[in-house]
Amino acid sequence: xxxxxxxxxxxxxxxxxxxxxxxxxxxxxxxxxxxxxxxxxxxxxxxxxxxxxxxxxxxxxxxxxxxxxxxxxxxxxxxxxxxxxxxxxxxxxxxxxxxxxxxxxxxxxxxxxxxxxxxxxxxxxxxxxxxxxxxxxxxxxxxxxxxxxxxxxx
Numbered sequence: 001x002x003x004x005x006x007x008x009x010x011x012x013x014x015x016x017x018x019x020x021x022x023x024x025x026x027x028x029x030x031x032x033x034x035x036x037x038x039x040x041x042x043x044x045x046x047x048x049x050x051x052x053x054x055x056x057x058x059x060x061x062x063x064x065x066x067x068x069x070x071x072x073x074x075x076x077x078x079x080x081x082x083x084x085x086x087x088x089x090x091x092x093x094x095x096x097x098x099x100x101x102x103x104x105x106x107x108x109x110x111x112x113x114x115x116x117x118x119x120x121x122x123x124x125x126x127x128x129x130x131x132x133x134x135x136x137x138x139x140x141x142x143x144x145x146x147x148x149x150x151x152x153x154x
Contacts, residue, residue, distance in 0.1 A: 001034060001035065003026070003027060003030045005023055005026055005027075006026075007019075007022040007023055007025070007026040008022055008023060008053060012049060012104055013100065013102045013103065013104055013105075014103050014104060015103050015104070015107070015120075016049070016052055016053060016056050016103075016104050016107050016108075016120055017056050017059075017120060019053045019056065019104070020053050020054075020055070020056020020057040020058075020059060020060065021056075021057070021059075021060055023053055023054065023056070023057040024057040024058075024059075024060035024061050025060070027042070027057065027061065028061075037063075037064075040064065040067055041067055041068075041069040042061070042064055042067055042068050042069060043068075043069040043070045043071070043072075044070070044071045044072065044073075045072045045073075045074075046072070046073045046074070046076055047073070047074045047075060047076070048074070048075055048076055048077070048146070048147065049076070049077070049104065049108070050073075050076065051073030051074070051075075051076025051078065052076055052077065052078065052108070052121075052124070054071070054073070055078075055124050055127075055129065055130070056120075056124060058127070058129035058130075058132075059124075059127060059129065065129070065132045066132070068132045068133045068134070069133065069134055069135070070133055070134060070135040070136070070137065071130055071133045071135070071136045071137070072136075072137045072138075072139070073137070073138050073139065073152070074139045074140075074152075075139070075140055075141065075144050075146070075147045075152050076138070076147065076152055077108055077147045077148075077151045077152065078121070078125075078138065078151055078152065078153075078154045079121070079148075079150065079151035079154060080107075080108050080109060080110045080121050080151060081105075081108050081109050081147075081148075081151070107119065107120040107121065108121070110122070138152060138153045138154060139152070139153075140152030140153045
């Protein structure tokens, strides 16, 4: 069975932790309607920010931590957009953040708090939810101008 999430489809400018909560609620609802809790194995496939939202959802899925199969992310900025991003892309991200006040871009740029230890991405790294998966695959490309390969592969 597959859940193709749609809860954040038209709302990715907000807080990633809220998007993670919405995803977790969508997953729990889907499981409740379709499968017995004890029998479910949860796998994630996330592209770009979807991989980060999936990690944020894990905070709310502790009940299933022993039922996590694999986590696969494709070009997800796990370390944010601090370094290694094309100058033109970095300029575009800066402009978007200044013009639209996009909270998720602030979080991905580690600009959501003056102390780096209090930023969302830093906190997600300390949660350590990825260790509960049987397999973790982080895919990146050295030719990706949006997400630096070292960020996508942590």
